[in-house]
Amino acid sequence: MVKYKDEALDRTFAALSDPTRRALLARLGEQDGLSVSELAAPFPVSLPAIMKHLDVLTDAGLIVREKTGRTVACRLTARPMEQAMDWLNRYAQFWSHNLDRLTAFVEQETWPTQPPTPPNAQQSVQASRSRAGSARRPKGSTPPGRKPRN
Amino acid sequence: MVKYKDEALDRTFAALSDPTRRALLARLGEQDGLSVSELAAPFPVSLPAIMKHLDVLTDAGLIVREKTGRTVACRLTARPMEQAMDWLNRYAQFWSHNLDRLTAFVEQETWPTQPPTPPNAQQSVQASRSRAGSARRPKGSTPPGRKPRN
């Protein structure tokens, strides 16, 4: 099973879904090893906001941070983006209508089409985005469901 | 400016950040044109939950839906994923250390490194993920900020 890769893809794509984080990555592409303050300077948001974005990028493995004295240098990494590209390449092959390659490719079983199952460990900590299982409703709250129209 | 492409990238990467949605796309890669019920059948969540995921995929332009009678067929599309691949390819070139190509590439100005600016129209509708500007606090609520440690 490639669930661990799935979680890595979750974080990679989630990290890339925000324009500020893509701009941060692009900035590091121009000039790797910038400090946090240098990275944050052109952005119209506060430094703690940029810090949060860098946290997301670090958790996704897209950057690494190394502290020297009081400054932290941020650098791009390669691995998780390669995995995202792999996924996109597979998608590209689906709609290219090359059915022979497609059939052979699907039968490699490297492509999880079965629905994601939430990890049975760490139920108290939300480990994945899609989660099944009913949420507990506090007493006295109204249950979900559409009210009749009348 | 390529802000419109940026918003499309927002939606594309956000759509891909969820494992259920990626599984839906993979399922359609195996067999295009499945109906909503057929798509939903293997998933352990409710039909409206799958409907919501399909809404996200449709808004991102990754699938199209066409109704025939009472069933809706879902099909993969190509365009937005190509744009996501373009972005990833550029990132790949950054860490491949090809500085000549990198410099020439950056100077094409097709790669927005400047911080994203939220659209000045549609302030009432949240159009982009990163947004500046202070939120209004209700009267009587405590202001943000860390409490002193003592």
Added chain:
DNA sequence: TCTATACTAAACCACATGGTTAAGTATAAG
């Protein structure tokens, strides 16, 4: 030693997300 800088952490907020159940609508089948 004191001051300044760079970064980190906490607390708050409005809004978004991903699920649920229940009701409603459109269309096909009997």
Added chain:
DNA sequence: CTTATACTTAACCATGTGGTTTAGTATAGA
């Protein structure tokens, strides 16, 4: 015409997100 199926919509919930301000810590510079 009635029933069943496929899908849609509304209302709810817990949690997460992306921002803010304020306080705190670590390190460099004067």
